[in-house]
Amino acid sequence: MLSVQEVSKQYKNSRALNSVSLTFDKGKCFGIVGPNGAGKSTLMKIIANVIQEYDGEIISSDRTGNHSLRKSITGYVPQEICLEEKLPALVNLQFYGQLYGLKGRELHERAQEVLRDIGLTDYGKEKVSIFSGGMKRRLNIGCARMHNPHIVIMDEPTVGIDPQSRHHIFNPIDQLKKTRTYHHLYQPQYG
Numbered sequence: 616m617l618s619v620q621e622v623s624k625q626y627k628n629s630r631a632l633n634s635v636s637l638t639f640d641k642g643k644c645f646g647i648v649g650p651n652g653a654g655k656s657t658l659m660k661i662i663a664n665v666i667q668e669y670d671g672e673i674i675s676s677d678r679t680g681n682h683s684l685r686k687s688i689t690g691y692v693p694q695e696i697c698l699e700e701k702l703p704a705l706v707n708l709q710f711y712g713q714l715y716g717l718k719g720r721e722l723h724e725r726a727q728e729v730l731r732d733i734g735l736t737d738y739g740k741e742k743v744s745i746f747s748g749g750m751k752r753r754l755n756i757g758c759a760r761m762h763n764p765h766i767v768i769m770d771e772p773t774v775g776i777d778p779q780s781r782h783h784i785f786n787p788i789d790q791l792k793k794t795r796t797y798h799h800l801y802q803p804q805y806g
């Protein structure tokens with residue numbers, strides 16, 4: 616269970632969130648919808664611990680108020696692509712895995728596994744700079760899944776991905792929902 620309790624966020628010139636309360640049950644997939652500027656990305660960043668200054672509380676059943684623990688159990692896929700273009704796909708995955716403490720054989724095997732899940736097995740050794748926008752987005756999502764997070768937060772994950780390739784994003788999520796008790800939180804793309 617993940618609970619957002621009366622969370623507010625004031626930026627310098629705008630109030631992005633005003634006392635938002637929500638509860639997410641384990642094993643469920645939630646979509647956050649709303650008009651531009653409603654505060655969806657801000658809410659996701661707060662839950663993912665990317666924004667740490669806010670009012671209110673985020674409580675997870677794993678432990679209350681422990682920011683670093685929440686970060687370690689959360690995979691966050693930002694709206695922007697965050698990849699090193701000059702490096703191969705596999706190295707990008709391994710870099711993110713290392714940030715979360717994976718190493719050695721476990722790191723190597725997990726990177727191969729994630730690469731397969733996102734449908735890019737044949738591109739592991741290719742530099743990201745030659746990837747299409749959709750391939751980059753799939754890799755971006757893969758990076759956030761390297762440490763097997765309990766909570767996966769995706770901000771508009773299907774932007775730039777053709778309908779035929781969307782299953783590379785949604786199938787692994789369906790699979791995780793069936794096999795493990797995960798939260799998935801995402802901001803769907805309109806249209």
Ligand SMILES: Nc1ncnc2c1ncn2[C@@H]1O[C@H](COP(=O)(O)OP(=O)(O)OP(=O)(O)O)[C@@H](O)[C@H]1O
Nearest residue numbers: 626627629630631650651652653654655656657658
């Ligand atoms: N870093 C920031 N500094 C100042 N204001 C910000 C910042 N990030 C967001 N805002 C403001 O906070 C409000 C909510 O923005 P946010 O990006 O969370 O909305 P959103 O619902 O995700 O929008 P969109 O659908 O366009 O992606 C907007 O008024 C925005 O201008």
